[in-house]
Structure formats: structure tokens, C-alpha cells
Amino acid sequence: MMSLATKLVPEVVKNLIPYQSARRIGGQGHIWLNANELEQSERYGESESYNRYPDFLPQLIEQAYLDYSGSDFLTGRALQCETLAVRGADEAIDLLIRTFCQPGEDQIVICPPTYAMYEFCADSIALKTVKVPLTDDFGLDVAAVKPHLKNSKILFLCSPNNPTGNVIPQEDIVTLLEAGKASTLVVVDEAYIEFAPQTSVAHLIADYPNLVVIRTLSKAFGLASIRVGFVLADKSVMDYVARLIPPYPIADPSALIAQKALQEEGLAAMRRQANTLIAIRDGFVEAVSALPFVAQVYPSSTNFVLVRFKTDDCLYDYLLQKGIVTRNQSHDPRLARCVRISIGTQASMAETLQALKDYPFDPKKITTV
Ligand SMILES: Cc1ncc(COP(=O)(O)O)c(C=O)c1O
Known part of the structure; x- marks a missing residue:
């Protein structure tokens, strides 16, 4: 056949x-x-x-x-x-x-x-x-x-x-x-x-x-x-x-x-890296979800997270000004106000989280809840 x-x-x-x-x-x-x-x-x-x-x-x-x-x-x-x-x-x-x-x-x-x-x-x-x-x-x-x-x-x-x-x-x-x-x-x-x-x-x-x-x-x-x-x-x-x-x-x-x-040693290192990354990701997701201008952090089974913000202010540009390069997704209407953030080291994610916490959020600018 x-x-x-x-x-x-x-x-x-x-x-x-x-x-x-x-x-x-x-x-x-x-x-x-x-x-x-x-x-x-x-x-x-x-x-x-x-x-x-x-x-x-x-x-x-x-x-x-x-x-x-x-x-x-x-x-x-x-x-x-x-x-x-x-x-x-x-x-x-x-x-x-x-x-x-x-x-x-x-x-x-x-x-x-x-x-x-x-x-x-x-x-x-x-x-x-x-x-x-x-x-x-x-x-x-x-x-x-x-x-x-x-x-x-x-x-x-x-x-x-x-x-x-x-x-x-x-x-x-x-x-x-x-x-x-x-x-x-x-x-x-x-x-x-x-x-x-x-x-x-x-x-x-x-x-x-x-x-x-x-x-x-x-x-x-x-x-x-x-x-x-x-x-x-x-x-x-x-x-x-x-x-x-x-x-x-x-x-x-x-x-x-x-x-x-x-080889076995390389595979063991990969598994360790993946587990460490997952722990860093989950901590980052929890902290970012609690920010008042975040609409949603989508559940992730990867080494990145998709975050939807509540304001039309482009958080991608804001992070870029702070020297943190993420991926702007808002060109896709389904992903309006979304940024994709790769999960890096603990230090990189702590700096990213701090930058987000420092964002001068104006509650009057909320476009969705
Ligand atoms: C879903 C998906 N497939 C394939 C690739 C490309 O991977 P590679 O580096 O192996 O070409 C990427 C890279 O970002 C990806 O996200």
C-alpha cells in the first residue's frame, strides 16, 4: 500500500x-x-x-x-x-x-x-x-x-x-x-x-x-x-x-x-538547568501576577511567560528604557498589551521584577480589567 x-x-x-x-x-x-x-x-x-x-x-x-x-x-x-x-x-x-x-x-x-x-x-x-x-x-x-x-x-x-x-x-x-x-x-x-x-x-x-x-x-x-x-x-x-x-x-x-x-552527564546538567529555570519562572509568575497593572500572566510550560498588561502604555518600551529587552507581542490583535518575557537567571529576573515594581502606574489609565 x-x-x-x-x-x-x-x-x-x-x-x-x-x-x-x-x-x-x-x-x-x-x-x-x-x-x-x-x-x-x-x-x-x-x-x-x-x-x-x-x-x-x-x-x-x-x-x-x-x-x-x-x-x-x-x-x-x-x-x-x-x-x-x-x-x-x-x-x-x-x-x-x-x-x-x-x-x-x-x-x-x-x-x-x-x-x-x-x-x-x-x-x-x-x-x-x-x-x-x-x-x-x-x-x-x-x-x-x-x-x-x-x-x-x-x-x-x-x-x-x-x-x-x-x-x-x-x-x-x-x-x-x-x-x-x-x-x-x-x-x-x-x-x-x-x-x-x-x-x-x-x-x-x-x-x-x-x-x-x-x-x-x-x-x-x-x-x-x-x-x-x-x-x-x-x-x-x-x-x-x-x-x-x-x-x-x-x-x-x-x-x-x-x-x-x-551523554549522561550532559543530560543530567540539562535536567538540572530545566528544574532551576522552572523554579525561577514560577516565582517570577507569582510576583508579577500580584502587580496592580498586570491583567494576566498566562500559565507557562516553557522558559518564557506571556504577560498581558492593563494599560495601553507600552511596557515593552518601558523595560527597554531600563535596558531589559523583552519581546513585544502587541502587533497581534489577539495579544494586545502583551509582552513575552524569557526566563533568565535569578539575578536577571529579580532586576526585571524590580523594574516592573518601579513602573509609575497611573490607575486612571487602565484600559481593561
Ligand atoms: C516553537 C519554536 N520552534 C522552533 C524554534 C527554532 O529553534 P532553533 O533554534 O532550533 O532553530 C523556536 C525558537 O524560538 C521556537 O520557539
Whole structure:
């Protein structure tokens, strides 16, 4: 039976033969003159030389990531899927769109407010983006998403969601996986999963080959600058995604750091960091919620909080004047008077809280309660 992936993938990708890089072709020998590298070069690091191209696919870190993904820290459910290392979750989004969507013809579905890259990547190849807004309390409007699935190649869900911070209940995701079984890839972006690890849906790939999960080392692992992320997907999906990935996706220095981060010591450090951050976040949420000009601090399962203020005065600008750079969300009418604040160290959050306490609040300026 033809897999959903084979049904969805455009002819041009179906017929694509992966680029035959020197590393992929391989060979055996003691003199390597097949990749136009310098055999000897200046050493910029302490001990490594960087003259050779890296592995065409870094299998060591992919296996380590798969082992981590099936560990008790997440759901403890062994995964039946393949892993692909990419340059951050952003590359995963772009790759999935370019693998399965025909430029200028296909459509995707997103549920705003959500991460902006899904629409940006779709726009970049002239896809239509159908928007099914989240409900007033930022839940998924499952009934409103369903009718769009049969005409959409990809549904992007983000859980926990950026910028709202909440988790999508697993039963909603399963309902949409069922509804889209014959028509749609459901991509769940789990960039923030380490802050709510038991809510991962990656184990469902075994039952739903139309599920793809995106992950990253940029958030809880604290490795945003090395640009490493992962795609977890059924083999039928990965066979096509892997065709489009550029020849040497992960730079060697990044692969070495990722490998260390995924060993037991690195994982223990990540878990400690995540727990510390959650404690700082919860204290910050409690203190900010008590401020008289704060309408709501939305419950967060991430390393940021979304705060809605009661006054039209832009608290983003106020904090900026104090040298505290947050993310203004008020360009989105659903997020009027909202600022997204990443959770930093105890010292950074104490300074931010003090700045907010010092805000010269005028009760006459309240626009909502
Ligand atoms: C939901 C979500 N997905 C993906 C990304 C991008 O992550 P990466 O650094 O791995 O490209 C971000 C970054 O903010 C994000 O919030």
C-alpha cells in the first residue's frame, strides 16, 4: 500500500536522487583526494583540525538523540521512528515544507498565535496558509481545524506553544492525527518539550506515520549557538526529508558539542538547568501576577511567560528604557498589551521584577480589567 508520505510528496522530490557528496560515496584508502579539501591546514582550535568535511549524516548524535527521546525523562516510551539531525528546528520546518509542498500550489494549516516561522517558510515558496485561531483561552479549536485537513499537506502544531506557553492536550492531537490519517502530515513542534517532558507525543509516531515531531538543543539544553535540532518521523516520511537535506548539515564542532550534551552527564546538567529555570519562572509568575497593572500572566510550560498588561502604555518600551529587552507581542490583535518575557537567571529576573515594581502606574489609565 502506498504510504501517505509517498502520496503527498511532489513528483519532483519523488524523483530526486540525493546529492552524492564525497562523504556519502565513501571508499577505502589511506590518501583522501576526493573532496577538494586541503590535506593540511592552519589549526584554529586547541587540538582539532577542521580541514575535512564532516559526516554527511551525523549518525552518532542521531542515535544518542533517539535514546534520549525514549528515556524516562520524556515519556519513557521507546520510539519507533527515525531521527535526522538538522541545523536547528527552523531548518526542520523549512525542510518539511519544501519536501512535501508544491510551490505555489499547496496549503498548510497553522493555529495562531503561534511560532511565526511556519507561515514565513510557507510564504517563501508561495503556499497558502490557512489560519485557524486558537480559542480565547489559547486552546486548539479542533472542530474548526478538521475540515481543512483534507486539502492541506501539513498541519503545524506547537506544544508547548510559542508565544502562549501552554501545552496542547494529547487527545486533541490524536483526534487530528486520526482525521488527517489519509491526507495530512501533523507536525508537532516540541522545541520547549524539556519544560513539560511528560507531554511529548513522539511515541505516537509508531501508530501514526502521519505524525512528525520537531525538537531542538537551543532551549533547555542551552545550545542555541551550535544550531542543532532534530526531526523525528516514520521511515516513510524520513526517506523523502533526507533527500533534501544539504550534503554536510552539521558542522563538526557542533556535532562534538551535541554529542557531549547527549551523554549522561550532559543530560543530567540539562535536567538540572530545566528544574532551576522552572523554579525561577514560577516565582517570577507569582510576583508579577500580584502587580496592580498586570491583567494576566498566562500559565507557562516553557522558559518564557506571556504577560498581558492593563494599560495601553507600552511596557515593552518601558523595560527597554531600563535596558531589559523583552519581546513585544502587541502587533497581534489577539495579544494586545502583551509582552513575552524569557526566563533568565535569578539575578536577571529579580532586576526585571524590580523594574516592573518601579513602573509609575497611573490607575486612571487602565484600559481593561
Ligand atoms: C516553537 C519554536 N520552534 C522552533 C524554534 C527554532 O529553534 P532553533 O533554534 O532550533 O532553530 C523556536 C525558537 O524560538 C521556537 O520557539
